[in-house]
Amino acid sequence: MNSVFSNKKAICIFVLPTFLLFIVIVFVPIVVSSYYSLLDWNGVGHGTFIGLQNYVEMFTSSRALNAMKNSLLFAAASIFIQLPISLLLALILASGVKGEGFYRSVYFIPVLISTVVVAQLWSKIYNADYGLLNTFLKSVGLGSWAQDWLGQTNTALVASFIPTLWQYVGYHMLLMYAGAKSVSKDILEAAKIDGASGPRIAFSITIPLMKPILKVCLIFSMIGALKVFDLIYVLTGGGPFFTTEVPSTLMYTTIFDTYRYGYGSAISVFIILECLFFTLLINKFFKTE
Amino acid sequence: MRSGMLDGCKVNGKIYTLPCYTHLANLYVNTALFKKAGAKIPTTYQELFDAGTKLKAAGITPAVIGEKDRWPGMYWFDIMAMRQAGNSACIEAFKNPTKFNSEDFIKAADKLQKLAKAGFFNSSMFSMSYDEMLAAFNAGKAAMLFQANWVNAGIEADDSKTKGNVEVVAFPVFQDGKGKATEFFGGGQDGFYVNNATKNPKEAVGFLTYLSEELGTQGYLAGAGLPCWNTDSLDTSKLSSLDKEDSKLLSTGKSFITWWDNILPAESAETHKNLIAELLASKITPQEFCKQMAQLKATELTF
Numbered sequence: 001m002n003s004v005f006s007n008k009k010a011i012c013i014f015v016l017p018t019f020l021l022f023i024v025i026v027f028v029p030i031v032v033s034s035y036y037s038l039l040d041w042n043g044v045g046h047g048t049f050i051g052l053q054n055y056v057e058m059f060t061s062s063r064a065l066n067a068m069k070n071s072l073l074f075a076a077a078s079i080f081i082q083l084p085i086s087l088l089l090a091l092i093l094a095s096g097v098k099g100e101g102f103y104r105s106v107y108f109i110p111v112l113i114s115t116v117v118v119a120q121l122w123s124k125i126y127n128a129d130y131g132l133l134n135t136f137l138k139s140v141g142l143g144s145w146a147q148d149w150l151g152q153t154n155t156a157l158v159a160s161f162i163p164t165l166w167q168y169v170g171y172h173m174l175l176m177y178a179g180a181k182s183v184s185k186d187i188l189e190a191a192k193i194d195g196a197s198g199p200r201i202a203f204s205i206t207i208p209l210m211k212p213i214l215k216v217c218l219i220f221s222m223i224g225a226l227k228v229f230d231l232i233y234v235l236t237g238g239g240p241f242f243t244t245e246v247p248s249t250l251m252y253t254t255i256f257d258t259y260r261y262g263y264g265s266a267i268s269v270f271i272i273l274e275c276l277f278f279t280l281l282i283n284k285f286f287k288t289e
Numbered sequence: 290m291r292s293g294m295l296d297g298c299k300v301n302g303k304i305y306t307l308p309c310y311t312h313l314a315n316l317y318v319n320t321a322l323f324k325k326a327g328a329k330i331p332t333t334y335q336e337l338f339d340a341g342t343k344l345k346a347a348g349i350t351p352a353v354i355g356e357k358d359r360w361p362g363m364y365w366f367d368i369m370a371m372r373q374a375g376n377s378a379c380i381e382a383f384k385n386p387t388k389f390n391s392e393d394f395i396k397a398a399d400k401l402q403k404l405a406k407a408g409f410f411n412s413s414m415f416s417m418s419y420d421e422m423l424a425a426f427n428a429g430k431a432a433m434l435f436q437a438n439w440v441n442a443g444i445e446a447d448d449s450k451t452k453g454n455v456e457v458v459a460f461p462v463f464q465d466g467k468g469k470a471t472e473f474f475g476g477g478q479d480g481f482y483v484n485n486a487t488k489n490p491k492e493a494v495g496f497l498t499y500l501s502e503e504l505g506t507q508g509y510l511a512g513a514g515l516p517c518w519n520t521d522s523l524d525t526s527k528l529s530s531l532d533k534e535d536s537k538l539l540s541t542g543k544s545f546i547t548w549w550d551n552i553l554p555a556e557s558a559e560t561h562k563n564l565i566a567e568l569l570a571s572k573i574t575p576q577e578f579c580k581q582m583a584q585l586k587a588t589e590l591t592f
Contacts, residue, residue, distance in 0.1 A: 123416075126416070127416075129425075129430075148413045148415065149416070151357070152415070239357060239415065239566075240415040240566075241567065253559070257559050259555045260556070
């Protein structure tokens, strides 16, 4: 075994297939997209080179800026609403409640369901005419609150946050649960003997020791929110009147509805750089801690 | 080949394709709901508006639009523009979009917005998709639908609540408008094309002519679309009543304009649909609507 690991040639050979796959499927498309983002191209024939004009248009277009704002709001909701809920659930489950295994599975089930199915489910819940939400409100006497959740400009964005947050709570909970469980039992026992209460233990011992896992969850949650596409696309298509539009749905519309491959590629490069930027930011934040 | 079907297939006088079948948009009315509300099937704009009032009073949604996908609403504006300004004025506007900022188009936009403001359409239209719109109409939840003949199969399906209760009629004519009942929305055609570098052009054309006629006639009998080919020799007894009515309407047609989002350039088509959505939501005035329509790019098709 040791001889295999220490043999650099062996390492190279075993890593090579996946490395090639990664280069071809991930790296090359990014480079090609970056090239397309410098063109004005309708997808057929040759495009005209226009340099950074697509980027200038993107940062001066109110529609693109609105999309970016929406994706940042999604990211904020993911970090400040979804992660705390996941953390709370993880800590409760890790402290040894009855039915720990059962709850762990139940909370994880939404993660397993395809995003399109989740979107269809919630669009039926939000349906203005026969949806579960409006029917429930009417039955408890709050009929005046029943409205067209996904069709009104003032409710659509918040309404589309909820399925996004709901679906991945279990995923982050599971990661944090694993992190919480890995805290040494000795420390916890010592703290209990010293008379520390549950919340005190959580804040002073468990959470600080879970920092690496928290960092991973933060990065995944943030990037997932910045890139969100299928849920928004199926729920609202970016509407009504662009109130739920995010960069990825704008990119889709730009490329496939208006045939502007250059501008669409610029948006995709922006999303990549945005995710990279925030990842580095979060890494830096955790390093200085 | 039926008369009028080749008009859209000619460039510089040369025929480029032989279309197979086509689609036409007409007004579908649920006769049972109309009877319940005591409303009359409309033949003019005023009758359309009055039918809406009667239906609303009976607690029935007059018309349903799945505006989440934006093109169902586009169908309503486009036909109303064609009824108000007439088909030839619309074609002129495609070639020179500044013509959209004119009295007839403003009137059409105003009429559509009046319908929307009067609650003519379902309040959930902005979150309702095209499929949900069909499901709602087929379940008898709305009295009118303005769509193309591809919806016939769903209405006449065995499990449809509206089977046998739906009639298809030409969209009402506007008495102060220039459009006629023989002007239709639709009639665009799909056809086969032969690359001029092919090795056996005669055989290719011969085969595709045969294929086009077969698809057109057999497809019509199977309910795939309305025929571009002559159907006098066909046995149409097994066709659904809606398909027969649609075919009759097609034969009265003298002028056809296909879906405007296929005529306008891609980006302008998107703007067109978005503007109509804003018009339906009363977010812009008819005047502002036409001002922005005037800024669209001209069609790249030849008329």
